[in-house]
Amino acid sequence: MRLEYFQMVDKVLALDLEARTLRTANTVPDKSPIFEGHFPGHPLLPGVLLFEIMAQSCGMLLLRLHNYDRMAFLASVDKGKLRTFVVPGQVIEVFAEMVHDGSGYARLKAEGRVEGKLVCNAEVTLKTMPFPAPELRGYLLETAERIGMPMDAPAELGSAAPASAGNLTHV
Amino acid sequence: MSSTFETVANIIAETCDIPRENITPESHAIDDLGIDSLDFLDIAFAIDKAFGIKLPLESWTQEVNEGKATTEQYFVLKNLCARIDELIAAKSA
Numbered sequence: 001m002r003l004e005y006f007q008m009v010d011k012v013l014a015l016d017l018e019a020r021t022l023r024t025a026n027t028v029p030d031k032s033p034i035f036e037g038h039f040p041g042h043p044l045l046p047g048v049l050l051f052e053i054m055a056q057s058c059g060m061l062l063l064r065l066h067n068y069d070r071m072a073f074l075a076s077v078d079k080g081k082l083r084t085f086v087v088p089g090q091v092i093e094v095f096a097e098m099v100h101d102g103s104g105y106a107r108l109k110a111e112g113r114v115e116g117k118l119v120c121n122a123e124v125t126l127k128t129m130p131f132p133a134p135e136l137r138g139y140l141l142e143t144a145e146r147i148g149m150p151m152d153a154p155a156e157l158g159s160a161a162p163a164s165a166g167n168l169t170h171v
Numbered sequence: 172m173s174s175t176f177e178t179v180a181n182i183i184a185e186t187c188d189i190p191r192e193n194i195t196p197e198s199h200a201i202d203d204l205g206i207d208s209l210d211f212l213d214i215a216f217a218i219d220k221a222f223g224i225k226l227p228l229e230s231w232t233q234e235v236n237e238g239k240a241t242t243e244q245y246f247v248l249k250n251l252c253a254r255i256d257e258l259i260a261a262k263s264a
Contacts, residue, residue, distance in 0.1 A: 076209060102219055104229035105212045125212055 001053075003032045008053045009060055012148045013093065017155050020098035022061035024147070026053055030088045045086040050120040051077050054110035057094040058124045060147070062106050065098065065155045068141060072126040075105065080122035090114050096124075104128055175222075175252040175259075182217045183248075186210065196249035201242055224258040 001008050013023040028045050035043035059072040086092060092112045099107045106128060111121035131137040144151060176196055183200070184191040187210050200206045206214065215226045234240035244250055 075212060100216055100219060102212075102215055103225050103227050104232065105215070107216050125216075127212075 001026055001029055003029065003034050003049065006052065006056075007143075008049070008056045009094075009143075009147050012060070012150065015061075015064065015150050017065070017153060020061070020065060020101075022057060022064070022096045024057045024060065024094045024096070026057075026092045026094060028086060028088050028090050028092065032088075035088060043088050045088075045090075047082040047120075050082055050086060050092075050112060051080060051122060053092060054094055054096070054112060054120060054122055055124050055126075057096040058108040058110050059126060060144070060149065061096045061098060061108065062101075062126055062128065063140060064144070064149060064151075065101070066128070067155055068137060068144070069130075070128045071131045071136060071140075072106070072128050074124070075127040076125040078123040078125070080120075082120050084114075084117070084119050086114060086119055092119065099123070175255050176248060178221055179218060179248060179252055179255070182214055182221065186213045186217060194248070196247075196252070198248050199243065200246040200248065200251070202246075218255065222255055222259055224255065224262060226255070226258070 009024050010027055011025045013025050015022050038046050055074045062072045092114055094110055094112045096108055096110045099109055106126050108124045110124055112119050180194040183194055187206055189204055198204055215228055219225055231245045235242055
């Protein structure tokens with residue numbers, strides 16, 4: 001992870017396009033300015049960043065399912081639970097699962113584990129829309145390569161939303 | 172439409188904590204019931220699941236944003252239910 005750049009996902013462990021699931025591995029860095037304040041003498045990964053790790057893993061899954069033709073933005077986090085402390089050096093494995101891919105939004109479930117122990121879980125809603133900037137799509141394709149996202153088989157788009165889109169924030 | 176409306180009204184009541192008696196076929200989801208776009212995502216999710224359809228929220232929103240349709244066409248509940256019935260019929264056709 002590069003916390004200061006919000007690069008939370010390190011590596012794809014498994015992608016199942018049929019089951020619409022993704023498993024990622026994410027190592028909390030040993031050092032970061034964040035730990036100087038959170039907290040002195042007792043460094044902890046902030047809980048909001050655990051939600052971010054889950055949201056980004058969900059986003060990576062959604063982007064892959066849409067073959068990177070749409071961007072995903074976090075819309076809501078429901079039933080979020082932070083179950084134990086996560087400290088520098090630990091590896092968080094996140095399992096993300098698509099629950100429903102709607103028109104312009106998607107609902108997913110995610111959970112994070114450290115050495116098999118559940119540390120966080122939530123239901124994540126992502127809003128999807130065409131990429132607002134071409135360089136953003138390029139950045140995410142570079143990210144896909146960096147984290148080892150399998151890109152060989154295209155996802156079936158039958159249940160995915162169409163590429164043309166509006167903007168739900170303007171409803 | 173009546174059973175569709177009952178299902179939709181119950182979903183809205185549960186999702187948004189709105190008294191069921193305040194929800195009528197003439198209610199406008201946004202203007203009368205005060206449902207915002209984020210809450211409407213929850214409603215759309217529940218409607219999709221309940222009826223086995225996918226509300227085309229994106230295209231509706233695009234039409235409204237571009238002035239090609241009014242919010243009343245999609246968000247007055249009797250009209251919303253009519254759209255849902257059309258989607259159900261299209262699915263089983």
